[in-house]
Amino acid sequence: MKRGSGSPAGRPARSGPPLPGLTPMLATAGVLPAPAEDEQWGYETKWDGVRVLAFLEGGRVHLRSRNDLDITVSYPELEDLGSRLGNGQIVLDGEVVAFGPDGRPSFARLQKRMHVGQAAEAQRLSRTDPARYLIFDLLHLDGSATIGLPYRQRRQLLEGLDLDGASWQCPAYFAGNGAMVLQASQELGLEGVVAKRLASTYRPGRRSPDWRKIKNLRTQEVVVLGWQPGNGRRAGTIGSILVGVPDDGESAANGLRYAGKVGTGFTDAALDALHRQLTPLARPTPALPAPPPRAFTVGAQWVRPELVAEVAFGEWTPDGRLRHPVWRGLRPDKSVSEVRLES
Structure with a gap:
């Protein structure tokens, strides 16, 4: 199983501040790509959480939900992500997940965090039911939009940021071998995988067949x-x-x-x-x-x-x-x- 990796292949030209009204690209439900197309796809774990865009600028982090609500106060454990990445302009895409005692994502546990709008309560829950931000895409870097770059290149740039903190990380993706990745997710009791065409650009707010979600659980x-x-x-x-x-x-x-x-x-x-x-x-x-x-x-x-x-x-x-x-x-x-x- 070949892990998608590599050094950043050059950063895009500067194009201004992060895109206004940016919303996540969505996957379609489907099956694994045909074996003849397998090497054209990257495979990620499908996490059982909530989709979150993180806007980082000047050492501060601002979190938006899939339906464009401000949820920054709900996840105080992610505050330090801004200072970790310095003063640049960065937009990340990922999933906020809460893990259960068995080490698997627990949607029931995450439910406790999703409705919280009071800072004190969110701080308390961050200690009793901590959440983790699993980052899988990079939409803006150093004042430049990256959504027009191929998925493979966006992942290279993302891995170049060396994201690994107490409450966030960038899980691996795998180029090809989709059947093995799906089988591994089944054996680990995970929700499934997301297949993403390696050459695909990021299409904000669009549900695209270039991203496919293959679920183990209906x-x-x-x-x-x-x-x-x-x-x-x-x-x-x-x-x-x-x-x-x-x-x-x-x-x-x-x-x-x-x-x-x-x-x-x-x-x-x-x-x-x-x-x-x-x-x-x-x-x-x-x-x-x-x-x-x-x-x-x-x-x-x-x-x-x-x-x-x-x-x-x-x-x-x-x-x-x-x-x-x-x-x-x-x-x-x-x-x-x-x-x-x-x-």
Whole structure:
């Protein structure tokens, strides 16, 4: 397995300050490239975290989420990244991840960090549930945009920055041998791999086939439509969450369809937090062009479709519902308009 590496192949000409409104490039769901194309691709681990762009200038760091929210206060352990890289202008792309006791990424643990807007609470959580920034791309360097450079060259420039700190690092990528990289991710219990065409440029805000995500675990982003009251131990609170996906598979703007309900995977704390967030979003009817079967939604409390969540599931049923969905958590880093059906 050949690790992608090499000395920086010259820095780009200066072109002004970091690009305004810069947003992450996105991958499409797919399968490994064909063996005949394998050497044209680089392979990275797919990390189970949240996407973050880091803007560094004058020794300071400014963090933006995938949906362009300022999340700097949420991750105080990354403050020193700015001083580590000096006074230059740099924009990094990566994933913020929290690791569990088993050494694997824990999305449940990261959930504690994603909603925090108070500096004191963020500082406390940085000690009890530390996050780590795993950096995989370089979008701006020394006042120059690098997004027009090939992926292989951007990675060479990124590795030349020698990023390895207490709360950040630049994990390896591998040129070719995609099947071996995917197998290794399966054996390690990781989410999967991302295949990136070595010659591809960075296309901000675009979902491109030049980047492919190949998952070991089936997950789907969903829109929260409402909830049903629980019974027994969950009496008086949420029993299950009713969810939807884009009716055409591509855009929630064209309408949503009912995709089932999720009743497992919650902690008591998550249920309490969800109840507080959903209560002010109440509406009398489902936000769907066609109402779901009443037998599945008795006693439903409908809400405005403003929250995105992620679920793991077994497969799609013939009538388009999620089979055996398990709640993984809300995705405040993603908007309803970004939800797509995973292939």
